[in-house]
Amino acid sequence: MPDNLSFENQLSLLKSRGMVIDPDKRDESIHTLKTVSYYRIKEFAKPFEVTNQGDKIYHNLEFSKVLARCYQDKNLRMGLLYAIELLEVSIKTQLAFALGTRYGAFGYLEFSNWIDRSRYDNYQTLEKQYFFTKDLKVSSEKSNNADLRNDSNLNQAGLPSVWLGVNILTFGQMCSIIYCAKKEILSEIASNYNCTNNEFKSWIGMLNLVRNVCAHNGNLVNISLKKKPLLNNELESYIFIDRDNHKSFKLGIVVMVIKTLVNNINPKYQWDEIRKSLKSLCVKTQLYNRDEMANIIGFKDFSVIKSLH
Numbered sequence: 001m002p003d004n005l006s007f008e009n010q011l012s013l014l015k016s017r018g019m020v021i022d023p024d025k026r027d028e029s030i031h032t033l034k035t036v037s038y039y040r041i042k043e044f045a046k047p048f049e050v051t052n053q054g055d056k057i058y059h060n061l062e063f064s065k066v067l068a069r070c071y072q073d074k075n076l077r078m079g080l081l082y083a084i085e086l087l088e089v090s091i092k093t094q095l096a097f098a099l100g101t102r103y104g105a106f107g108y109l110e111f112s113n114w115i116d117r118s119r120y121d122n123y124q125t126l127e128k129q130y131f132f133t134k135d136l137k138v139s140s141e142k143s144n145n146a147d148l149r150n151d152s153n154l155n156q157a158g159l160p161s162v163w164l165g166v167n168i169l170t171f172g173q174m175c176s177i178i179y180c181a182k183k184e185i186l187s188e189i190a191s192n193y194n195c196t197n198n199e200f201k202s203w204i205g206m207l208n209l210v211r212n213v214c215a216h217n218g219n220l221v222n223i224s225l226k227k228k229p230l231l232n233n234e235l236e237s238y239i240f241i242d243r244d245n246h247k248s249f250k251l252g253i254v255v256m257v258i259k260t261l262v263n264n265i266n267p268k269y270q271w272d273e274i275r276k277s278l279k280s281l282c283v284k285t286q287l288y289n290r291d292e293m294a295n296i297i298g299f300k301d302f303s304v305i306k307s308l309h
Contacts, residue, residue: 109155
C-alpha cells in the first residue's frame with residue numbers, strides 16, 4: 001500500500017526519480033503540489049519517462065516544464081471546447097433542417113421515417129424510438145427554454161418539434177441520430193463540412209469523446225485515441241508518422257480535425273490562443289527540440305503548429 005507522503009516528501013520523490021527542482025523555488029513547488037497534486041504532475045510527465053535509468057524514470061525533466069504543461073492543458077481544453085460547441089450548434093441546425101424539411105415538425109419522432117432500414121429491423125427501430133422519446137421527454141421537462149412551454153411547439157404527447165427537440169439533445173444523442181440515419185440525410189449534413197459520410201461519422205465520434213475530456217477536467221495534452229478517426233490525405237500530412245509507418249492519433253489529429261470542420265463554417269475563426277498554447281507545449285528541453293516536442297503530441301513537426309490559422 002502506498003505511503004501517505006507529505007508534500008515535501010512528494011517533491012523529494014519526484015527529484016529522486018530524475019525531475020529537476022529549482023532550489024530557489026522549492027517552497028513554491030511544494031505549494032504547487034498542494035493545489036495540483038502529485039499524481040496530476042506525474043500524469044503530465046508520462047510522455048517523458050525513460051526506461052534505462054535504473055530507479056530514475058525521468059532524465060533531467062524540469063518540474064516547471066511539467067507544471068506549464070498542466071496549465072496549457074487547461075487552456076487548450078477551454079479553447080477546443082469553445083470550437084466544439086460552435087460545431088455542435090452548427091451540426092444540430094443542419095440535422096434539424098434535414099429532418100424537418102423531409103418529415104415536418106414531428107415526423108422525426110417516427111424513427112421509421114428516417115432510420116437506415118438496411119441496418120435496423122422493425123424491432124430495433126421501435127426500441128431506439130422508445131428510448132429516444134423517453135429521454136427527450138425528460139430533457140424537455142428539465143429545460144428552461146420558454147418555447148418548450150408553448151403548446152403550439154409540442155405534439156399531443158408533449159414532445160417538442162424537431163427544431164426544438166434537436167436543440168436540447170446532448171452531443172452523444174445527436175451523434176446517435178446521425179449514426180443510424182439514412183445515407184441521403186447523412187450526405188446532406190456531411191456536405192456542409194466538405195467530407196464523406198464515413199469521415200463525418202468518424203469525426204463527430206471523436207469530438208464526442210474530446211468534448212467529454214474537455215468538460216470534465218481530463219488530460220487532453222496526453223490524449224491517445226483508441227478508436228482512430230478516418231484520415232484523408234490532408235489530415236495525414238499534419239500528423240506524426242514514425243519510421244515503421246505508425247500514425248500518431250494524439251492531440252495533433254484532434255486539433256486538425258476540429259480545425260478542418262470549423263473552417264468550413266467559419267473560415268475566419270481565430271486560432272491564436274490555441275496556437276499559442278500548442279507552441280508553449282513545444283518549448284525546447286534538454287533532450288528534445290521543438291519538432292520532437294511537437295511529435296510527442298502528435299504533430300508532424302513544429303511548423304504545422306506555427307501555421308495554424
